[in-house]
Amino acid sequence: MRVVTLASEDDFEGWRDAARGLAQAGVPPSEILWQVGETPTDLFAGEAAMPVVASRVVKVPPRFLDLARSAILHGDPARFALLYALLADDPRRIADPADPRVRRLEAMAREVRRDIHKMRAFVRFREVRDSPAFPGIGAPGVRYVAWFEPAHHIVRANARFFVERFATMRWSILTPALSLHWDAEVLREGPGASRAEAPGEDPVEDIWKTYYAAIFNPARLKTGAMLREMPRKYWKNMPETALVRELVATARQRETAMVAAHVRSGGDADAAWRALRDEAAHCTRCDLHRHAMRTVFGEGSPDARMMLVGEQPGDQEDLAGRPFVGPAGEMLDRAMAAAGIDRASVYVTNAVKHFKFERRGKRRIHARPDAGEIQACRWWYEQERALVKPGMTVALGASAARQLLGRAVTIAATRGRVLELPEGGLGWVTIHPSYLLRLPDRAKAEDEFAAFVEDLAAAAKALA
Numbered sequence: 001m002r003v004v005t006l007a008s009e010d011d012f013e014g015w016r017d018a019a020r021g022l023a024q025a026g027v028p029p030s031e032i033l034w035q036v037g038e039t040p041t042d043l044f045a046g047e048a049a050m051p052v053v054a055s056r057v058v059k060v061p062p063r064f065l066d067l068a069r070s071a072i073l074h075g076d077p078a079r080f081a082l083l084y085a086l087l088a089d090d091p092r093r094i095a096d097p098a099d100p101r102v103r104r105l106e107a108m109a110r111e112v113r114r115d116i117h118k119m120r121a122f123v124r125f126r127e128v129r130d131s132p133a134f135p136g137i138g139a140p141g142v143r144y145v146a147w148f149e150p151a152h153h154i155v156r157a158n159a160r161f162f163v164e165r166f167a168t169m170r171w172s173i174l175t176p177a178l179s180l181h182w183d184a185e186v187l188r189e190g191p192g193a194s195r196a197e198a199p200g201e202d203p204v205e206d207i208w209k210t211y212y213a214a215i216f217n218p219a220r221l222k223t224g225a226m227l228r229e230m231p232r233k234y235w236k237n238m239p240e241t242a243l244v245r246e247l248v249a250t251a252r253q254r255e256t257a258m259v260a261a262h263v264r265s266g267g268d269a270d271a272a273w274r275a276l277r278d279e280a281a282h283c284t285r286c287d288l289h290r291h292a293m294r295t296v297f298g299e300g301s302p303d304a305r306m307m308l309v310g311e312q313p314g315d316q317e318d319l320a321g322r323p324f325v326g327p328a329g330e331m332l333d334r335a336m337a338a339a340g341i342d343r344a345s346v347y348v349t350n351a352v353k354h355f356k357f358e359r360r361g362k363r364r365i366h367a368r369p370d371a372g373e374i375q376a377c378r379w380w381y382e383q384e385r386a387l388v389k390p391g392m393t394v395a396l397g398a399s400a401a402r403q404l405l406g407r408a409v410t411i412a413a414t415r416g417r418v419l420e421l422p423e424g425g426l427g428w429v430t431i432h433p434s435y436l437l438r439l440p441d442r443a444k445a446e447d448e449f450a451a452f453v454e455d456l457a458a459a460a461k462a463l464a
């Protein structure tokens with residue numbers, strides 16, 4: 001028996017190097033024991049230690065390596081042997097979906113991907129002052145600490161995501177097998193931790209609870225959907241779930257007494273909005289988050305009576321993290337001023353919260369969001385409307401109109417009149433200000449600008 005000792009549970013490189021040598025030497029799977037431990041990899045140690053000579057060349061398709069990279073992170077101890085069995089047999093079989101080994105590996109990779117996503121979605125940082133509990137990880141100050149229990153060995157593979165997302169924060173993620181500590185410059189690993197070492201309730205949790213209470217609508221209670229979004233396994237680590245359980249339990253009696261109204265009358269809409277915006281910063285509901293710099297959330301007073309909805313942030317908005325601050329924003333500001341609307345009095349947001357673009361050289365060129373991306377972002381738009389409760393919502397352009405009305409419409413067919421929105425409240429559809437920037441004919445641009453101003457003024461008047 002040959003014993004291969006990998007450095008860690010997620011040691012893909014160690015497995016790959018050992019497996020390549022063994023497969024080229026024609027060592028059968030039944031002669032290898034894969035283990036994880038402290039001892040450095042000693043490929044051919046063990047009872048049958050003997051020199052190994054490469055007797056064949058094993059060509060490995062990229063698809064095999066991709067699958068192996070994910071499947072290695074699975075918690076099943078048989079994964080190393082299973083992958084080796086396929087490699088030693090014929091790695092090209094990876095293309096055969098009927099092969100039971102491939103099916104099992106694909107299922108593992110799926111579970112790993114799900115776990116990676118769960119960690120991204122359900123890690124909740126709690127704010128702590130640096131304490132002796134986290135020594136040697138940077139100067140004293142605020143640190144955000146989270147506890148997470150992954151199902152698989154995905155923590156290290158997920159580290160980069162958290163570093164990029166929270167680059168300027170100092171944070172620690174504690175898990176049973178491994179801890180990550182980021183001090184805004186260097187990522188360090190530490191040993192596993194226990195739940196008791198992670199901080200408990202703190203003011204950040206209060207904000208979460210406020211937010212959940214503010215958006216919780218007992219009349220729309222869908223426990224199944226909630227469980228899908230927030231599987232029970234994670235409930236115990238999330239501050240808001242203590243509250244959600246209580247809200248669910250009492251939902252029936254309170255169908256008419258909306259929690260949101262209650263919280264808002266307590267004047268906590270600002271805190272609820274901040275919590276909502278911070279949550280949106282981690283949004284992975286569609287693929288756009290992969291390329292954009294950040295989520296650009298709406299902004300303005302949560303008490304605004306008018307909400308303006310654009311299409312999506314542009315290049316400058318993506319860099320600044322604020323909606324309508326680039327050329328289209330300047331045009332919008334001019335039109336609002338001409339219509340007598342103070343930007344500070346309205347809430348400005350977008351149908352889609354991430355910048356979608358195509359790269360051309362160094363430039364990032366705007367690309368239209370598709371129906372799926374608009375739909376994926378609908379959740380945020382609904383939360384914003386649930387908080388702000390605008391009397392009038394103005395759609396700027398066709399993508400925004402689709403978000404407001406929940407279906408594809410043309411500007412020509414919907415512009416210029418008050419519309420009843422599906423979730424209640426009034427709506428108005430007009431052009432997107434960037435349309436004005438694209439008009440080459442000056443006279444036409446002036447006419448269109450005047451019509452845009454007229455639309456904004458009419459929407460404001462309808463509200464009054």
Ligand code: URA
Nearest residue numbers: 310311312313323324
């Ligand atoms: N265009 C939009 O639709 N929204 C912005 O925030 C900027 C440009």
